[in-house]
Amino acid sequence: MTPIQITKSTPGNHENNRFGAVKSGGLILFLIGMVIFLSTLFRGDFKITQQSLQQSGNKVSTARLQNLQPLVGKFYTSKKRALAEIRNTLREAEPQIDAYNLGVAQFWVLKNAAAGVFKDQTVLYFFLSIILAIVGGLLYIIPQFYEGLPGIKHNNIWFSSAMARGAIGITIGTLFIAFYILLYWFPQYIVNMVLLVDPVSYFIRNMPADQWFLYGFLYTLTIIVMGLRMLAKYRHSRYHIIRTFSIIFFQLIFAFLLPSLLERLSMPSMDLKNAWPLNYYFFTDWNINSLWGGGSFGQFLFIWGIILSFAGVPLLTYFYGKRWYCSWVCGCGGLAETLGDPFRHLSDKSLRAWKVERITIYSVLVFALVMTFMQVVNYTSNGDIFGNYTWRVNQAYSFFIGAAFAGVVGTGFYPFMGNRVWCRFGCPLAAILGIVQRFKSRFRITTNGGQCISCGNCSTYCEMGIDVRAYAQRGENIVRASCVGCGVCAAVCPRGVLRLENGPAGNRFNLIKSDAIN
Amino acid sequence: MEHLVIIGNGITGITTARHVRKISDKRITIISAESDHFYSRPALMYIFMGHMRYPDTKPYEDWFWEKNKIELLRGLVTEIDSDNKTLSLADGSKIMYDQLVIATGSKSNKFGWPGQDLPGVQGLYSLQDLELLEKNSVGAKRAVIVGGGLIGIELVEMLLSRKIPVTMLVREKSYWDNILPQRESKLITRHILEHGIDLRCETNLKEIIADPDGRVCAVKTENGEEISCEIVGLTPGVAPNIEVVKNSQIAAGRGILVNDFFETNIPDVYAAGDCAEIVTPEGERNKIEQLWYTGRMHGKALAKTICGERTIYERGIWFNSAKFLDIEYQTYGFVSNVPRKGESSFYWEHAEGRMCLHLVYNAQNHALVGVNIFGIRMRHTVFEKWLTEKRTLEYVLEHLCEANFDPEFFAEFESEFVAQYNTQFPGQKLRLQGKRGLFNKIFA
Numbered sequence: 026m027t028p029i030q031i032t033k034s035t036p037g038n039h040e041n042n043r044f045g046a047v048k049s050g051g052l053i054l055f056l057i058g059m060v061i062f063l064s065t066l067f068r069g070d071f072k073i074t075q076q077s078l079q080q081s082g083n084k085v086s087t088a089r090l091q092n093l094q095p096l097v098g099k100f101y102t103s104k105k106r107a108l109a110e111i112r113n114t115l116r117e118a119e120p121q122i123d124a125y126n127l128g129v130a131q132f133w134v135l136k137n138a139a140a141g142v143f144k145d146q147t148v149l150y151f152f153l154s155i156i157l158a159i160v161g162g163l164l165y166i167i168p169q170f171y172e173g174l175p176g177i178k179h180n181n182i183w184f185s186s187a188m189a190r191g192a193i194g195i196t197i198g199t200l201f202i203a204f205y206i207l208l209y210w211f212p213q214y215i216v217n218m219v220l221l222v223d224p225v226s227y228f229i230r231n232m233p234a235d236q237w238f239l240y241g242f243l244y245t246l247t248i249i250v251m252g253l254r255m256l257a258k259y260r261h262s263r264y265h266i267i268r269t270f271s272i273i274f275f276q277l278i279f280a281f282l283l284p285s286l287l288e289r290l291s292m293p294s295m296d297l298k299n300a301w302p303l304n305y306y307f308f309t310d311w312n313i314n315s316l317w318g319g320g321s322f323g324q325f326l327f328i329w330g331i332i333l334s335f336a337g338v339p340l341l342t343y344f345y346g347k348r349w350y351c352s353w354v355c356g357c358g359g360l361a362e363t364l365g366d367p368f369r370h371l372s373d374k375s376l377r378a379w380k381v382e383r384i385t386i387y388s389v390l391v392f393a394l395v396m397t398f399m400q401v402v403n404y405t406s407n408g409d410i411f412g413n414y415t416w417r418v419n420q421a422y423s424f425f426i427g428a429a430f431a432g433v434v435g436t437g438f439y440p441f442m443g444n445r446v447w448c449r450f451g452c453p454l455a456a457i458l459g460i461v462q463r464f465k466s467r468f469r470i471t472t473n474g475g476q477c478i479s480c481g482n483c484s485t486y487c488e489m490g491i492d493v494r495a496y497a498q499r500g501e502n503i504v505r506a507s508c509v510g511c512g513v514c515a516a517v518c519p520r521g522v523l524r525l526e527n528g529p530a531g532n533r534f535n536l537i538k539s540d541a542i543n
Numbered sequence: 544m545e546h547l548v549i550i551g552n553g554i555t556g557i558t559t560a561r562h563v564r565k566i567s568d569k570r571i572t573i574i575s576a577e578s579d580h581f582y583s584r585p586a587l588m589y590i591f592m593g594h595m596r597y598p599d600t601k602p603y604e605d606w607f608w609e610k611n612k613i614e615l616l617r618g619l620v621t622e623i624d625s626d627n628k629t630l631s632l633a634d635g636s637k638i639m640y641d642q643l644v645i646a647t648g649s650k651s652n653k654f655g656w657p658g659q660d661l662p663g664v665q666g667l668y669s670l671q672d673l674e675l676l677e678k679n680s681v682g683a684k685r686a687v688i689v690g691g692g693l694i695g696i697e698l699v700e701m702l703l704s705r706k707i708p709v710t711m712l713v714r715e716k717s718y719w720d721n722i723l724p725q726r727e728s729k730l731i732t733r734h735i736l737e738h739g740i741d742l743r744c745e746t747n748l749k750e751i752i753a754d755p756d757g758r759v760c761a762v763k764t765e766n767g768e769e770i771s772c773e774i775v776g777l778t779p780g781v782a783p784n785i786e787v788v789k790n791s792q793i794a795a796g797r798g799i800l801v802n803d804f805f806e807t808n809i810p811d812v813y814a815a816g817d818c819a820e821i822v823t824p825e826g827e828r829n830k831i832e833q834l835w836y837t838g839r840m841h842g843k844a845l846a847k848t849i850c851g852e853r854t855i856y857e858r859g860i861w862f863n864s865a866k867f868l869d870i871e872y873q874t875y876g877f878v879s880n881v882p883r884k885g886e887s888s889f890y891w892e893h894a895e896g897r898m899c900l901h902l903v904y905n906a907q908n909h910a911l912v913g914v915n916i917f918g919i920r921m922r923h924t925v926f927e928k929w930l931t932e933k934r935t936l937e938y939v940l941e942h943l944c945e946a947n948f949d950p951e952f953f954a955e956f957e958s959e960f961v962a963q964y965n966t967q968f969p970g971q972k973l974r975l976q977g978k979r980g981l982f983n984k985i986f987a
Binding site: 183263375376478481512519525 | 583586594602737738836864921922949950951
């Protein structure tokens with residue numbers, strides 16, 4: 026045996042700012058890109074012409090466009106003024122017009138009237154904003170994980186302004202919330218942002234972009250960029266590498282590209298992985314009609330949706346726990362596991378939070394079930410029984426749950442309450458998956474005998490706010506409805522105490538223990 | 544109602560209280576000089592590193608104690624009057640007890656080095672030490688850690704998280720080789736070096752030098768080298784904290800002397816955890832056990848005794864675990880640092896040198912004696928069973944898949960172990976049982 030070579034290492038080189046310059050440069054590029062992107066909100070010229078009005082023809086009724094004739098030839102340097110004049114003109118002609126239809130008309134008329142830099146130099150500004158932010162963002166977030174050896178990278182998280190509810194975190198959260206509010210309720214204010222992705226939309230779908238295309242595009246890009254970050258951060262953990270690839274795959278292919286291509290081919294379109302009741306409009310009359318009436322492919326999509334929701338969900342959850350969906354496939358979960366990873370420790374672990382969680386998530390589930398019942402009755406009775414009420418319940422659900430809870434709170438609150446606010450407190454699909462996982466599943470997190478030192482890393486980094494340690498320190502396995510199987514508790518455990526496992530359901534809780542285990 | 548008073552709110556005191564509460568309605572008071580609430584001492588490092596905040600290290604929420612009628616008292620016990628069953632506290636107050644548990648834990652060793660009490664010199668054991676380190680590390684350009692044990696490497700990792708370069712002075716030939724066999728010790732030594740830590744083996748501290756302001760500014764080694772630094776961490780192990788019994792009738796050696804029931808020489812006075820010295824050691828086990836889980840086991844057994852069901856402390860199969868920077872370590876049974884008579888070893892190491900498996904077995908009947916594993920997780924219950932059943936090396940190697948506790952999809956090395964065995968013992972043809980194939984992975 027050769028004696029060990031104790032060579033003198035270079036003292037102090039450890040995990041120094043090896044990539045300091047790259048990181049700062051990346052941050053500057055990212056911020057420039059973001060500023061240019063946000064500046065589209067406040068800049069831009071608009072010129073309403075006969076032709077620009079005609080372009081809105083398939084989105085806004087001809088009569089309504091006719092009403093806007095007085096505006097032809099007008100040139101605006103202020104979006105605010107343009108929107109005001111469109112509104113006033115339409116209100117004058119149609120005093121009854123509702124806010125939704127008004128918004129749609131404003132959005133398309135304004136978007137098609139865009140003139141000036143964002144119209145003339147769309148591709149240039151696309152690169153100067155979105156692409157620059159991506160490149161800068163990657164340079165900023167990836168190299169730091171290569172400054173040390175592979176392993177857990179949680180140093181200084183609680184001292185970080187962005188990740189520990191400091192000024193930067195509050196700013197990020199506020200921007201998220203503002204973006205969601207504009208996207209859902211005031212898209213006419215983000216026409217220039219939508220304009221920037223027009224070339225991409227034409228390339229993929231051969232049609233102009235609307236706010237939902239912008240959203241889907243940014244959502245997918247975010248999952249890819251922050252997914253690359255996960256791959257770097259967890260390069261020592263194959264479970265996380267494979268899981269992250271799965272998330273990126275399902276978002277990019279199933280949620281984004283496939284539906285876009287189907288739209289291009291004018292075929293019935295659906296996110297093939299979006300199971301009911303997360304997909305809360307699946308049983309609405311318009312969705313059933315569009316799928317069932319959409320030829321054999323539409324009918325396939327409809328049947329696929331039924332099989333996924335009523336056979337796939339319980340069966341796969343029986344075998345693997347809800348993780349197969351929540352942290353491997355789902356889009357909301359996908360964003361949480363990528364963009365949300367830096368905020369996972371902000372979830373509340375108190376018993377009180379668990380009590381609140383059980384009230385809210387099952388209330389949403391009941392809401393969704395009632396709504397679905399009404400939708401189905403409405404469809405089969407041709408609206409005879411509940412009449413207009415179904416539509417009103419749909420509207421309420423889509424406003425309060427679909428947009429406000431899942432979107433604004435679900436993502437906007439990442440920097441305040443952790444990355445799984447929606448999944449934990451609201452998602453009705455997670456509620457169903459959770460009931461299966463808790464009562465009829467082969468999945469559990471196994472506790473490794475008596476090795477637990479109660480340190481609390483597992484609980485701290487549980488994005489679902491499960492007090493994992495409470496079970497581990499008693500030698501009990503963790504079988505909880507809310508666990509999405511992200512695998513981070515097992516990864517951060519410094520004593521190798523936790524393992525996500527599928528196995529025979531008997532003694533899944535491991536309540537019988539030897540003395541060594543406590 | 545009987546009044547049980549516990550001095551110390553660490554894992555031993557708390558476990559005792561919890562288990563007493565499960566089986567009795569005695570009045571329970573826990574006195575701590577360190578903190579208002581129980582926290583996980585092994586998690587101290589993660590607070591400093593920003594992985595967790597102090598409240599995250601508390602295993603029970605603050606309402607837990609009132610709900611379970613466990614009274615918490617912050618104070619320092621200065622005197623135990625066992626004739627009158629009365630405690631005196633530093634603030635002058637007195638507390639009567641019917642039964643007393645002393646679970647005061649450990650204190651950091653200091654070996655009388657010149658300058659060991661200078662500002663900037665400290666150990667790492669308590670919350671107060673952590674606060675001190677927070678102050679000492681402001682503006683520090685280098686730290687010197689003296690002592691190469693588990694606390695030493697934790698302190699190193701903590702300082703590195705703040706980008707403070709560290710020099711580590713270790714008495715041994717390679718890191719922790721007074722506990723670890725040579726090959727494991729070298730594996731960790733290499734890992735320490737690849738982290739850029741200035742590790743000086745076979746180097747002893749001679750003195751700590753102060754600057755004109757009286758703060759530490761350098762250390763001098765026995766080879767005469769001077770290393771300038773702003774922090775000195777003294778981590779040459781811990782010793783029982785028995786200050787509280789000094790002027791009492793309670794007998795103490797290195798620790799408070801107790802029997803296998805944690806009874807001291809004085810009736811109704813018990814001691815357990817790090818501060819206890821068990822006078823009737825079992826086999827190769829130390830008289831003083833300073834681990835998290837032994838504290839927990841002491842407390843659990845003691846609770847029964849206190850409640851009238853006199854229960855002997857059953858040590859069970861020895862185990863432990865730790866993490867050295869990025870490498871996890873687990874051990875079950877006994878693996879001695881120098882090979883013992885009548886024992887043989889099977890050793891496998893991964894090509895990248897960050898994982899290894901070391902099985903020690905009886906040379907005659909091949910029964911497993913102990914195992915060290917680095918970088919691979921193993922199941923406690925499986926090894927506990929195999930060691931109890933005295934399974935042979937060959938049985939263990941063939942069934943090692945059962946013990947694998949690594950996360951799903953991680954690379955598995957069991958077939959490499961078996962192949963290496965078959966090469967080393969040409970007559971043998973071991974076959975791996977129960978390998979997790981793709982089919983099993985999906986449908987297991």
